[in-house]
Amino acid sequence: GQCAAVCPTGALTVKPDVDRVWEAIYDPDKVVVVQVAPAVRVAIGEEFGLHPGEKATGQMVAALRRIGFDRVFDTLFTADMTTIEESLELLGRLDNGGRLPLFTSCCPAWVKYAEQFHAGLLENLSTCRSPQQMFGSLIKKHYARETGLESGKMVCVSVMPCTAKKFEAIRPEFVTAESPDVDIVLTTVELAKMIKEAGIVFNELEPQTFDNPLGMGSGAAVIYGASGGVMESVVRFVSFHLDGAGQGRVDFYPARGMQGIKEAELAIGGQTLKLAVVNGLGNAEKLIRRLEAGEIFYHAVEIMACPGGCLGGGGQPVPNDTTVRRERMKGIYSLDRAEQLHRPQDNVFVTRALERWFGGPANRNTHRDLHTHYYPRRRISGKPVDVSGEPEQQPL
Numbered sequence: 112g113q114c115a116a117v118c119p120t121g122a123l124t125v126k127p128d129v130d131r132v133w134e135a136i137y138d139p140d141k142v143v144v145v146q147v148a149p150a151v152r153v154a155i156g157e158e159f160g161l162h163p164g165e166k167a168t169g170q171m172v173a174a175l176r177r178i179g180f181d182r183v184f185d186t187l188f189t190a191d192m193t194t195i196e197e198s199l200e201l202l203g204r205l206d207n208g209g210r211l212p213l214f215t216s217c218c219p220a221w222v223k224y225a226e227q228f229h230a231g232l233l234e235n236l237s238t239c240r241s242p243q244q245m246f247g248s249l250i251k252k253h254y255a256r257e258t259g260l261e262s263g264k265m266v267c268v269s270v271m272p273c274t275a276k277k278f279e280a281i282r283p284e285f286v287t288a289e290s291p292d293v294d295i296v297l298t299t300v301e302l303a304k305m306i307k308e309a310g311i312v313f314n315e316l317e318p319q320t321f322d323n324p325l326g327m328g329s330g331a332a333v334i335y336g337a338s339g340g341v342m343e344s345v346v347r348f349v350s351f352h353l354d355g356a357g358q359g360r361v362d363f364y365p366a367r368g369m370q371g372i373k374e375a376e377l378a379i380g381g382q383t384l385k386l387a388v389v390n391g392l393g394n395a396e397k398l399i400r401r402l403e404a405g406e407i408f409y410h411a412v413e414i415m416a417c418p419g420g421c422l423g424g425g426g427q428p429v430p431n432d433t434t435v436r437r438e439r440m441k442g443i444y445s446l447d448r449a450e451q452l453h454r455p456q457d458n459v460f461v462t463r464a465l466e467r468w469f470g471g472p473a474n475r476n477t478h479r480d481l482h483t484h485y486y487p488r489r490r491i492s493g494k495p496v497d498v499s500g501e502p503e504q505q506p507l
């Protein structure tokens with residue numbers, strides 16, 4: 112719409128994001144594409160009387176089509192892509208003595224915290240863009256070219272459990288002269304509001320499936336929605352690469368659960384990888400202090416700012432308490448069990464896209480479009496999180 116033309120980042124407008132999406136949908140010149148994060152599907156039903164954790168994927172897809180989105184895609188696609196790129200980055204660092212531990216970088220609240228308070232650790236952060244931003248880049252560059260759509264006519268919307276993702280989408284690294292890769296970010300609650308505004312009776316919708324090929328994801332991508340999911344996906348990838356483990360399932364239970372800091376060892380390929388999974392920035396601060404004091408060592412660390420990971424994000428329906436989050440977590444793992452594919456490398460849609468658009472994974476081309484860099488950020492206010500108390504423990 113007109114607003115987007117005047118102010119591509121949306122930063123100068125006070126128009127609510129929901130209104131911006133309606134405007135794009137009603138604009139006949141625009142092709143409006145939507146992606147949905149894993150944690151949204153186990154929570155959006157709560158806005159319509161379903162139980163927390165109850166799968167609502169099919170109705171959600173149907174609702175998105177009814178609202179008028181031209182393509183309904185899944186962030187699972189780029190979650191699998193993120194795992195592949197990030198796992199190869201970890202294997203590369205293990206091989207060539209690169210900076211360890213490798214920290215995950217798909218949570219923008221954690222990335223910003225590191226930029227503000229731990230500039231010395233920025234080289235440890237994975238250079239991978241988050242699944243949201245990989246998706247935006249794919250849509251605006253490669254998908255647009257392949258389908259003959261002008262990228263300027265495409266409006267890329269994402270639905271996230273998260274308010275920090277709105278900030279991530281307007282980081283200058285992800286905004287081209289034409290438009291941001293991801294134009295508008297809606298939270299789970301905002302999408303529910305649109306569904307209500309459209310008068311759609313959510314519970315009566317016939318379930319539908321995502322569009323191809325960017326709607327395909329493995330179970331390893333679904334679990335990105337829970338704390339420990341990124342680490343477990345990486346384990347599913349590297350266990351094949353280092354051990355040649357067969358086609359079957361890989362379940363990595365030490366990464367799962369609501370505890371503030373989880374530690375695990377993975378004996379693999381003749382070495383033992385030391386891993387940690389953290390949720391909550393207070394817990395991250397504690398772990399970083401012990402790392403910097405030389406008291407502990409890890410090869411890889413997953414950090415998510417929200418309790419329980421993205422399923423407990425600030426854009427999710429309320430109540431968003433421990434009981435509800437636990438149910439959403441169960442929902443996520445049952446979705447993984449119901450998927451036919453459990454490892455990112457088995458998602459042929461992703462491996463084919465990597466071949467076709469980039470000439471394979473982890474190369475100069477993927478680094479241009481799927482990776483990024485970080486900057487020390489001036490602290491306008493605030494201090495590192497208080498670390499006096501014990502790590503927050505929320506055992507399942």
Ligand code: SF4
Nearest residue numbers: 218273416417421424
């Ligand atoms: Fe957003 Fe929270 Fe997930 Fe971080 S952990 S990406 S802040 S929902």
